[in-house]
Amino acid sequence: MTGKTACQCSSWLLPALLAISLALTTGCSGKSKAARYSTSNIGSNCYAKALPTAGEGGLAWGNTLSMARKKSMDNCMRYAGRSGGTPNTCQVVLSECRH
Template identity: 55%
Template sequence: MCFSLMTGCSHRPVAVVGSKCYATAMPTVGEGGLAWGDSQRSARTTALDNCERYASRSGGTPSTCRVVEARCK
């Protein structure tokens, strides 16, 4: 797992400097997704896309992904 913006860990979603909104999406089974964006709508859309991708990779149920939290600073 990568925690540094300096190391260039492009395989992990990284908060864009200045992004004010985030969203988390979870499937019934498998890994979910987190995303940051300039608006709640963009964060929700990206979180759902990430959830579907990660749920598929983890043997979960991508069709059941739902946004469970979305907030702006």
């Protein structure tokens, strides 16, 4: 008798767990995706690229040339440090504004 009860339990347990997990997954998929990055730079006219002597550099956009240069230097120092490069040797190699 106990063998029959265990068999009946297991026959509905797996589909029930599957239905619950599917319902939870479906509920989460309807949420709108939040932007991962700030969209404040959309429409910025100026950009700058800074490179270190070793490692990865940084490209950045800004509303003014000085803002773009500062952001690219900050990015260059961050990325060069992460990639095993030399952050203290970052220099802006390109900067201009679109018209």
